[in-house]
Amino acid sequence: MANANTPLLEMRNIKKDFFGNQVLSDINLTLREGEVLGLCGENGAGKSTLMKILFGMDVIRETGGYEGDILISGEKVKFNTPFDALAAGIGMVHQEFSLIPGFTATENILLNREPKKKNVISEVFGDRLNTLDYNEMTGRAEAAIDKMGFSIDKNMVISEMPVGHKQFTEIARELSKEQLKLLILDEPTAVLTEKEAEALLASIRSMSKQGIAVIFITHRLHEILAVCDKVVVMRDGLVVADVAAKDTTVEEISKWMVGRSVDTTAKAEVRDNEGAKIAMSIKRLWVDMPGETVRDVSLDIREGEILGIGGLAGQGKLGIPNGIMGLYEAGGTVIFQGQEIPLNSPRKCLDASLAFVSEDRRGVGLLLDETLEWNVAFPAMQVQNKFLKNYLGGLVKWRDEKAIREVTERYIDELAIKCTGSKQKARELSGGNQQKVCLAKAFALEPKFLFVSEPTRGIDVGAKALVLEALRRFNRDSGVTVVMISSELEELRSICDRIAIVSGGKIAGIRPASDPSEDFGMLMVSMVK
Amino acid sequence: MNETLDRTNLTLRDRLKAAVESFGLPRLIIAGFLLLLFIAAPFVGSDFWTQISNTLNRFSWNAVMVLAMVPMIHSGCGLNFGLPLGIISGLLGATLSIEFGFTGPLSFLMAIVISTPISLILGAGYGWLLNKIKGGEMMIATYVGFSSVSFMCMMWLLLPYHSPTMVWGFSGKGLRTTISLEGFYDKVLANFLQINIGNLSIPTGTLLFFALLAFGMWAFLHTKTGTAMTAVGSNPTFAKAAGVNVDKMRLLSVMLSTWLAAIGILVYEQGFGFIQLYMAPFYMALPAVSAILIGGASVNKASITNVIIGTILFQGIVTMTPTVMNNMIHMDMSEVIRVVASQGMILYALTRKTEGAK
Numbered sequence: 001m002a003n004a005n006t007p008l009l010e011m012r013n014i015k016k017d018f019f020g021n022q023v024l025s026d027i028n029l030t031l032r033e034g035e036v037l038g039l040c041g042e043n044g045a046g047k048s049t050l051m052k053i054l055f056g057m058d059v060i061r062e063t064g065g066y067e068g069d070i071l072i073s074g075e076k077v078k079f080n081t082p083f084d085a086l087a088a089g090i091g092m093v094h095q096e097f098s099l100i101p102g103f104t105a106t107e108n109i110l111l112n113r114e115p116k117k118k119n120v121i122s123e124v125f126g127d128r129l130n131t132l133d134y135n136e137m138t139g140r141a142e143a144a145i146d147k148m149g150f151s152i153d154k155n156m157v158i159s160e161m162p163v164g165h166k167q168f169t170e171i172a173r174e175l176s177k178e179q180l181k182l183l184i185l186d187e188p189t190a191v192l193t194e195k196e197a198e199a200l201l202a203s204i205r206s207m208s209k210q211g212i213a214v215i216f217i218t219h220r221l222h223e224i225l226a227v228c229d230k231v232v233v234m235r236d237g238l239v240v241a242d243v244a245a246k247d248t249t250v251e252e253i254s255k256w257m258v259g260r261s262v263d264t265t266a267k268a269e270v271r272d273n274e275g276a277k278i279a280m281s282i283k284r285l286w287v288d289m290p291g292e293t294v295r296d297v298s299l300d301i302r303e304g305e306i307l308g309i310g311g312l313a314g315q316g317k318l319g320i321p322n323g324i325m326g327l328y329e330a331g332g333t334v335i336f337q338g339q340e341i342p343l344n345s346p347r348k349c350l351d352a353s354l355a356f357v358s359e360d361r362r363g364v365g366l367l368l369d370e371t372l373e374w375n376v377a378f379p380a381m382q383v384q385n386k387f388l389k390n391y392l393g394g395l396v397k398w399r400d401e402k403a404i405r406e407v408t409e410r411y412i413d414e415l416a417i418k419c420t421g422s423k424q425k426a427r428e429l430s431g432g433n434q435q436k437v438c439l440a441k442a443f444a445l446e447p448k449f450l451f452v453s454e455p456t457r458g459i460d461v462g463a464k465a466l467v468l469e470a471l472r473r474f475n476r477d478s479g480v481t482v483v484m485i486s487s488e489l490e491e492l493r494s495i496c497d498r499i500a501i502v503s504g505g506k507i508a509g510i511r512p513a514s515d516p517s518e519d520f521g522m523l524m525v526s527m528v529k
Numbered sequence: 530m531n532e533t534l535d536r537t538n539l540t541l542r543d544r545l546k547a548a549v550e551s552f553g554l555p556r557l558i559i560a561g562f563l564l565l566l567f568i569a570a571p572f573v574g575s576d577f578w579t580q581i582s583n584t585l586n587r588f589s590w591n592a593v594m595v596l597a598m599v600p601m602i603h604s605g606c607g608l609n610f611g612l613p614l615g616i617i618s619g620l621l622g623a624t625l626s627i628e629f630g631f632t633g634p635l636s637f638l639m640a641i642v643i644s645t646p647i648s649l650i651l652g653a654g655y656g657w658l659l660n661k662i663k664g665g666e667m668m669i670a671t672y673v674g675f676s677s678v679s680f681m682c683m684m685w686l687l688l689p690y691h692s693p694t695m696v697w698g699f700s701g702k703g704l705r706t707t708i709s710l711e712g713f714y715d716k717v718l719a720n721f722l723q724i725n726i727g728n729l730s731i732p733t734g735t736l737l738f739f740a741l742l743a744f745g746m747w748a749f750l751h752t753k754t755g756t757a758m759t760a761v762g763s764n765p766t767f768a769k770a771a772g773v774n775v776d777k778m779r780l781l782s783v784m785l786s787t788w789l790a791a792i793g794i795l796v797y798e799q800g801f802g803f804i805q806l807y808m809a810p811f812y813m814a815l816p817a818v819s820a821i822l823i824g825g826a827s828v829n830k831a832s833i834t835n836v837i838i839g840t841i842l843f844q845g846i847v848t849m850t851p852t853v854m855n856n857m858i859h860m861d862m863s864e865v866i867r868v869v870a871s872q873g874m875i876l877y878a879l880t881r882k883t884e885g886a887k
Binding site: 325327346347349350351356358360363364365366367368369370374377378381382383385388396397398399 | 724748752753754756757759760763764765766769770771772773774829830
């Protein structure tokens with residue numbers, strides 16, 4: 001072949017920033033026909049952004065485009081919309097399904113590309129009224145399913161399919177496009193059972209034999225080693241490794257994924273609370289939180305420690321506090337200071353002096369349209385009858401505006417919340433300051449035990465340090481046990497005493513925060529489902 | 530010199546702009562229109578003080594029903610288009626009080642006493658229903674109001690009322706469409722401490738009664754429960770995470786609103802002098818809804834000030850337009866303007882719903 005040496009896809013010096021925040025710098029990738037490339041990296045490493053650039057998603061153009069070149073078969077291309085990418089032979093299967101539930105697999109596979117027959121009406125009114133050629137459709141759907149190498153019932157309605165088959169329907173839809181040269185699979189095995197995942201791997205192999213190149217994004221590293229020709233590992237917007245799959249191991253990849261070249265943040269004194277009493281004992285907890293299912297978590301939390309809970313997104317780490325605090329349906333037993341805490345009842349948890357700072361600041365954490373005073377004082381007022389004046393022998397519980405203002409102003413000072421005053425609306429604050437208000441709200445409850453979920457998500461570096469410092473001080477000065485959930489391992493290592501890693505809805509292991517990052521990285525991917 | 534002048538001008542304009550923004554453009558237009566009507570009134574031959582008295586009277590009749598909007602807005606149930614349900618409780622209280630033979634001021638008191646449990650029970654059922662369909666409250670509320678009115682159209686005929694002041698003279702059964710309150714509680718509140726200066730008369734008693742209820746509402750919103758109710762409306766998930774029983778708060782707000790509507794219709798009747806049955810409550814919700822919206826409330830924020838300003842503006846226009854406009858252009862425009870103002874205001878507020886929500 002004449003073009004045997006021209007790679008199918010080449011990405012040269014791709015750079016991308018979101019409003020000055022560099023998320024990709026100098027990415028170089030090459031991919032040949034029929035090659036399978038495994039792309040891995042922690043959440044936020046830049047995998048998704050890179051794929052969005054390749055697929056011409058609107059969000060890239062809207063945020064100022066990207067730098068660098070993309071070459072398909074040696075020709076420079078610039079995709080403005082996903083349709084351009086589709087026309088160039090790139091297909092993508094997203095993490096979320098885009099299928100019509102009431103249609104059959106065949107109809108979904110060929111949606112809007114159906115073969116059509118002319119009829120009397122369409123002769124008069126135009127092509128939009130052509131009849132669908134169901135025989136032809138069946139044939140094409142069969143061909144696509146054959147190409148995939150995993151058999152699904154082409155006549156089954158999507159809503160009745162098991163989740164794995166939906167995934168395969170999506171893949172078949174991409175394969176039914178004749179011009180398809182490159183298929184991007186974004187965590188396709190996340191929803192599959194082990195058997196289905198194996199079938200998917202087999203179908204990737206068969207696609208590759210037919211000359212279709214595949215970019216395979218997954219957290220399950222052994223799958224990458226099993227099916228890929230080469231592995232690209234990303235971290236903080238850089239490609240840190242680009243090697244042949246046969247030359248590497250799961251250990252090496254996970255080290256690349258989490259390893260920091262210069263470890264500046266981890267400077268916490270790690271305390272060993274070996275002998276301390278157990279503050280909370282969680283046994284066989286399950287939580288039905290969409291996207292963060294907890295399957296079977298048993299965990300002992302020691303009095304006075306800061307315990308970190310880490311893990312990859314979607315593995316269930318966020319489900320643990322949300323389930324215990326009653327925001328999502330949960331089961332199992334939680335014993336706090338010798339007392340069993342009833343699940344599914346936020347009030348009972350708060351009564352037991354637990355507090356929770358939610359990861360969903362704007363949705364759960366704040367009254368955006370109310371003053372900071374209300375935000376800070378509300379839970380303490382409702383749960384503990386603080387900041388109230390009693391009249392008529394307790395019959396009338398009047399809001400004590402003065403006490404509310406005092407406590408709010410105290411926390412504004414203590415946490416250095418930037419605002420125009422305690423009467424400002426929470427909506428008007430920046431993300432970092434909103435987070436501090438959420439902390440103040442929890443602190444005002446004076447809890448014995450605090451869950452903090454993703455306290456630094458979406459806030460800048462300076463605010464991050466302040467928030468972490470506030471948490472540390474709260475733990476040290478008031479002796480409050482803190483459980484902090486975060487996707488950022490280094491952040492956990494910088495503040496926690498012990499870190500538990502959640503994987504596949506279970507605790508994969510608990511280690512002192514002083515252990516090397518690689519060990520945690522191994523745990524993160526150990527039970528990924 | 531010139532420069533400083535410019536700067537002060539600029540700040541003045543900015544300040545003016547900010548003031549307009551905070552007051553709201555539609556409110557400003559309506560207030561301007563009302564002001565214009567008041568200025569025009571003497572020129573077209575209607576007495577200024579009589580107009581003021583009329584406006585005050587209409588305000589005093591309607592203000593409590595507008596106040597009934599407040600609790601449901603606070604708890605996030607939206608505008609209470611189901612107001613007729615509360616009005617029906619009030620009507621039941623009124624007719625039963627007369628049926629039982631109470632007269633004079635006592636009949637008013639008994640009407641309140643009887644309608645209270647009815648409105649609380651109906652309100653509880655209504656609230657239970659609204660808790661089942663979170664997000665579509667206003668649509669459902671509208672139909673709860675409409676269907677309850679239609680249902681009562683049958684009941685007014687079928688219920689075994691016997692009082693000769695209320696039933697059809699011919700057959701001796703079934704309630705009349707309009708029942709005079711003379712001898713019962715016609716103007717009981719209005720005549721209390723009424724002030725008459727020339728053509729100006731102020732229904733002090735009714736205004737005081739409204740003030741009492743408004744103060745009660747204001748005070749309630751300053752208590753622990755009231756705070757929880759507002760928080761539920763502002764962000765239900767936040768309230769849930771803070772240990773508040775969201776459904777209970779919403780239920781409470783609906784019951785409160787229904788009860789206030791029942792009291793509201795009784796106050797309206799004592800001012801108007803008649804009980805109106807059958808289809809009369811059908812469109813009662815709309816003036817109250819548009820009044821509170823004109824007053825500057827949004828779908829999820831409302832204050833007592835909104836109630837007062839809104840009722841004055843809305844009722845002012847309703848009272849003034851017939852006299853002034855009719856005298857001016859010799860054509861009956863009042864109904865048209867009233868409908869345009871009230872429906873237009875509701876439409877305007879509903880399109881801005883997303884802005885107020887989180």
